[in-house]
Amino acid sequence: MKIDPKSSADLSAQIAKSIRDAIVSGDLIVDERLPSESELADQFDVSRPTVREALKRLAAQNLIRTQRGATGGAFVRRLDYDEAQAQHVTTSRLLLSMNAVDFQTACEARFALERACAPLSAQRCTPDHLATMRAEIHRQTQPGLSDERFCDSDVAFHRALVDGADNPVLSYQLAGSVEAMQPLMNMITFTQRNRDSIVELHTRIADAIEARDAAAADTALTELTSYTLDLGDQAMQARAARKP
């Protein structure tokens, strides 16, 4: 293994890329042990700190894990759904906040994706998922619930809906989208009337899913979309009025 010496990039970045490529291409398989830091330093003809910086880059991407001790070292790590999803949520949130994505755009994207999995959820949803949805709806009716808790419950409801499609890849993609929007949703003030309307729509969605009625679920989701968009518009206008 050798690194292009005339490349202007950091050595640690080049080394990280080299190892990452080996992992992505399947050249290094899950749980395989990488050479020790000293060996890597020799192979790449750099010092150990440089190798370590490269390994830390990979660790930050959850591509490897390290173990200390005699049989320790760096091992290729199996990326599981939860980790990937957490990464996805973090990245999506940063993307929304750093690029000042407006509420409409994010909301539209979220509900469009959610509608995509509603038919599948109507087909395959288990009693477990339905129970979760009902429980969250009930939580949303409780008096004295803070706006933030209401949003939490809203996310939990929609996660159950998505998970009901029984497709982990879909869940991974969608949960990222739904949870990434939470900070934006948290800017909304939910009046009692708002909550009543949302709870009613959630109930209709749950009923439709339970009845295996994809069309009804789609209709309710569409209404929820426009209702949420309206709420967002009002919140934005209120914000604009406060800070002219």
Added chain:
Amino acid sequence: MKIDPKSSADLSAQIAKSIRDAIVSGDLIVDERLPSESELADQFDVSRPTVREALKRLAAQNLIRTQRGATGGAFVRRLDYDEAQAQHVTTSRLLLSMNAVDFQTACEARFALERACAPLSAQRCTPDHLATMRAEIHRQTQPGLSDERFCDSDVAFHRALVDGADNPVLSYQLAGSVEAMQPLMNMITFTQRNRDSIVELHTRIADAIEARDAAAADTALTELTSYTLDLGDQAMQARAARKP
């Protein structure tokens, strides 16, 4: 700033988390300069190599960029759509390969999501996007096109469809899903008859989008979904027969 000394985690991981939290929470804003490595070392009471390992972790997540020279340092980086998307694709691909996600699951997820944006695309698609779709369809009819190139073109076609929805958040989420599936699609051998069928379906989709007919687009996409699933099944069976 100080770090929990009794935590068992790596110092560099703790420092990275501390800085990452500051960025995600908005405490550090885009293009803001972090203290120099020496200053950070003093603040966190660790050595400079340890700080550097932490910074490399953040750099690997595209959260910071570094500049050398007198006015250099580490700066909070604006995460743009392309970068986030590239990250998303990489993560998704690894997730699929490392967890041996089967073709059906990935395919179902992909087309479910794609159907979600077809109505929006039918509403807003520009002549530009349509032209791209037509061009890719034409490319798919060319004789002597390798299976891999055919897949490339397929991805490009669907990207144009997705981008036609004119919602960058949707594009970001979906492109991840579509492109992540490409390695799986590449395992399929496309016969001339297969290609003809796909091209016909693509044409129907493009026609529907051009006619602003969301329902027709949805129908064609549904057919394309089941057709692709069939192709996948055949490919899997062929594989199983070759390697019993």
Added chain:
DNA sequence: TTGCATTAAATTGTCAGACATTTAAACTGC
């Protein structure tokens, strides 16, 4: 022979200090 405590070895984690490289600003001479 078996069981247990001790020791040794390998590996990552951390530190200190040094030098190289790059970049922009300050300075100097004209």
Added chain:
DNA sequence: GCAGTTTAAATGTCTGACAATTTAATGCAA
């Protein structure tokens, strides 16, 4: 005022060392 030079600040890299952790080997006693 301008061009070239110097200087200072910052990251990039290297060397060598030591600490902490974990496993394996070793040796001794029952």
